[in-house]
Amino acid sequence: MGNFTNYRFFKILILLLLSTCMVSGEVLKVKGGYVLYSADDKYIYASGNLHIELLGNSVQGKRFYFDLKRWEGLIAGDVKFSGKEYDMMILKVKKKKLLWMGIRFANEVKTEGKGLSLPEFKYPEDLKKAAIYFEAREITVNERGRVKGTNVLPYALGAPSLPMHYMILDLGKPPDRTHLRPGTLKYTQEEGAFIGVILDVKEKAYRGTYELRYFERGLFKIPGDPRGIIFSGSGSFGKKGKPSLIDNSVFYTTMGKYMDFILSSLREGKLFEFRIQNRVTTRETEKPHYWFSSSLKFKKFKFFQPVVEVGWNYYSSYVIGISTDIIPVKNSILNLSWVKNVQEDHDIITKTEVSSIRFSYTPSIFNLNLNASLTDDLVERTLRKDMSMNLSFKPVPFLQKTFSLTVEGFFMFSRFPYGKDYSEKLSPGLRFSLSSEGFILPGGAELLPGIDVNQMWERGKTSWTEFNYFLGLKKNIWKFTLGVDLSLNSRYKSGGFWVEGYNNYFVNGRIEFKNQGSYITTIFYFNDKMELERVSSMGDVGLFFGFRFRFFSIYNNLRGRITTVETYLEKNLRNAIKLQVGYSLNLKKYFFRVIPL
Amino acid sequence: MRKILGFLIFMGVFLTGCASIKTLPQDNMLYIKELSLIKGIKDSGNKFLKLPFKTGVEKNPVLYLVLGNAEGRNEVEIRVYFKGKLVRKYTLSFGEEGKYYKRVIMWRMLEVKEKGEYQVVVFHNGTFLISKKFNIGNKVKKAK
Numbered sequence: 001m002g003n004f005t006n007y008r009f010f011k012i013l014i015l016l017l018l019s020t021c022m023v024s025g026e027v028l029k030v031k032g033g034y035v036l037y038s039a040d041d042k043y044i045y046a047s048g049n050l051h052i053e054l055l056g057n058s059v060q061g062k063r064f065y066f067d068l069k070r071w072e073g074l075i076a077g078d079v080k081f082s083g084k085e086y087d088m089m090i091l092k093v094k095k096k097k098l099l100w101m102g103i104r105f106a107n108e109v110k111t112e113g114k115g116l117s118l119p120e121f122k123y124p125e126d127l128k129k130a131a132i133y134f135e136a137r138e139i140t141v142n143e144r145g146r147v148k149g150t151n152v153l154p155y156a157l158g159a160p161s162l163p164m165h166y167m168i169l170d171l172g173k174p175p176d177r178t179h180l181r182p183g184t185l186k187y188t189q190e191e192g193a194f195i196g197v198i199l200d201v202k203e204k205a206y207r208g209t210y211e212l213r214y215f216e217r218g219l220f221k222i223p224g225d226p227r228g229i230i231f232s233g234s235g236s237f238g239k240k241g242k243p244s245l246i247d248n249s250v251f252y253t254t255m256g257k258y259m260d261f262i263l264s265s266l267r268e269g270k271l272f273e274f275r276i277q278n279r280v281t282t283r284e285t286e287k288p289h290y291w292f293s294s295s296l297k298f299k300k301f302k303f304f305q306p307v308v309e310v311g312w313n314y315y316s317s318y319v320i321g322i323s324t325d326i327i328p329v330k331n332s333i334l335n336l337s338w339v340k341n342v343q344e345d346h347d348i349i350t351k352t353e354v355s356s357i358r359f360s361y362t363p364s365i366f367n368l369n370l371n372a373s374l375t376d377d378l379v380e381r382t383l384r385k386d387m388s389m390n391l392s393f394k395p396v397p398f399l400q401k402t403f404s405l406t407v408e409g410f411f412m413f414s415r416f417p418y419g420k421d422y423s424e425k426l427s428p429g430l431r432f433s434l435s436s437e438g439f440i441l442p443g444g445a446e447l448l449p450g451i452d453v454n455q456m457w458e459r460g461k462t463s464w465t466e467f468n469y470f471l472g473l474k475k476n477i478w479k480f481t482l483g484v485d486l487s488l489n490s491r492y493k494s495g496g497f498w499v500e501g502y503n504n505y506f507v508n509g510r511i512e513f514k515n516q517g518s519y520i521t522t523i524f525y526f527n528d529k530m531e532l533e534r535v536s537s538m539g540d541v542g543l544f545f546g547f548r549f550r551f552f553s554i555y556n557n558l559r560g561r562i563t564t565v566e567t568y569l570e571k572n573l574r575n576a577i578k579l580q581v582g583y584s585l586n587l588k589k590y591f592f593r594v595i596p597l
Numbered sequence: 598m599r600k601i602l603g604f605l606i607f608m609g610v611f612l613t614g615c616a617s618i619k620t621l622p623q624d625n626m627l628y629i630k631e632l633s634l635i636k637g638i639k640d641s642g643n644k645f646l647k648l649p650f651k652t653g654v655e656k657n658p659v660l661y662l663v664l665g666n667a668e669g670r671n672e673v674e675i676r677v678y679f680k681g682k683l684v685r686k687y688t689l690s691f692g693e694e695g696k697y698y699k700r701v702i703m704w705r706m707l708e709v710k711e712k713g714e715y716q717v718v719v720f721h722n723g724t725f726l727i728s729k730k731f732n733i734g735n736k737v738k739k740a741k
Contacts, residue, residue: 033622062724062725063626076725077725078724105725106683107682118730121727125631
């Protein structure tokens, strides 16, 4: 039964994909000796005795350059247009109208038509650098940018493939009406294969996008559900260009029969803003969860905007809340709120009331954040108090901006029920941080120092002190960068008679090679006994035809073996799909991945 | 049965494709591979050497023209227009009948007296080939 359903689903999917290959009106037709089209660049180059038809206008010439992204280009060499001859003609399509400028080069440059600027053009040599390009005798383009070719020879990575009498070279933009188009196409050895179809709904009263994906794991012997369906999407009711009346989103998967459906609406008036949401979640193993929530905001005053919020679960719980944002002075915000939460789960009832104050003040010199809350448990009749304050000053630069000092103070207080009694925590603290953009030393080396000090007290009895030092040295030689980083960390905790603490330091050496978008970096990590602990190496090297070679490895010197290796060849195809072929030591297998971008 | 049908469909597509090879387009025309201005110097043999950096174009730059698909005897005319008027004209000839050149490089020092926007126009065997505008004389900041 399952196989039959899947077979039928595949058949429907293929029919849907084929139905997307509908055609619409021709805008551009290029006919001549040689036409080159690069789908990556969306650019046409043609040479020979050319006959061009652009928006019903006929032009003849020897060479044609046209950018389908900008809908502009030029035709050159013995150009004939409307009974006149030019050396060159600039063409531009704007609002479905043809703008043109004919140019003759004699002792003076003579022009006719609109004053158009010379467009940037691409040479055929550059167009042939694309991963996939097409040579054809004739090309037609419709208003959506859909490109069709006759007598086509496709080239993949510079190599000619099977010649075709007729071929669609580019699907173009999706139309502005309800339609189906191909969706996800993906394969990885870990997740299996995915194929999908997207439905774009563009109707007067409703607009949305939905995707139906079929996944196959059973064929590739991947554990988990062997095959299934994922359906997801969102949309909104309302006229195009106007605020939507109702928004909806849906997610459904056959894995665990999980479904999440949300209906929401936001209405904005001059005095009020009203939001309403209905959410249904179902799972195979649980009973459905219905959640309704609503909020009302009063917007009459600029500095005071109260909000009332209500939430209700069909089975067991509800939330009622009121909050307001107040702006007492410039660059500050004060929020007061009260929330009552009642939950019933497997005969356990929780009832809480939370009253809280949040205040932040951010003038140009410092940032002040204050949070305080009282949580009243109405069942256990207990009260929890939390308060925190943070004051941080903007970094102060000195010594000609070589160094910058940051100072931050914080204070935390909490009082919570602990058995029959209450427990209190009171923790003031300070943080100093000294950072530097670095110095240039004699010989061209760069020195980068940094210090970070944290001090915290708890109830005046226990004290924590933390020092972090960092020192980096870097030198560039040709395309290589040599670097040494030294970092020292010390932590001390004093409480009464005892002092606990530890300190350690790490050294690592780095060699980096960079050249035109490629790099190889090797880092040597030493422990505090200056023993070589491990060596990590990573790289990304550009190869021919846009292939990239990437690798990452870790050699553990203490164990005397390589612990991690991942190495693969990668190729981006038309900025739509990424192919990866390689080997992973962690997976202990060779892998092949097709990843959509 | 299904395999035979699949094989026949594949062979049908393959043979139709092979039959259309003779109708496939051939790019036989000379085309521009690069037209740019570079910094150059004259070596002892009175040839221009392309310097391995592009720092922008100062005074009297070298026009660097690379052509592809050249066949037989070719004549290339370079015209330079300033403010819409012809100020320089150079003619360069190359090639022999029956010979095919995949890549032809040409350069010419543009003796410029006034700074501004110049339009370089290239004609091949009397037919207009390409045109490009360059700002000459204005020092351009070194690219990082």
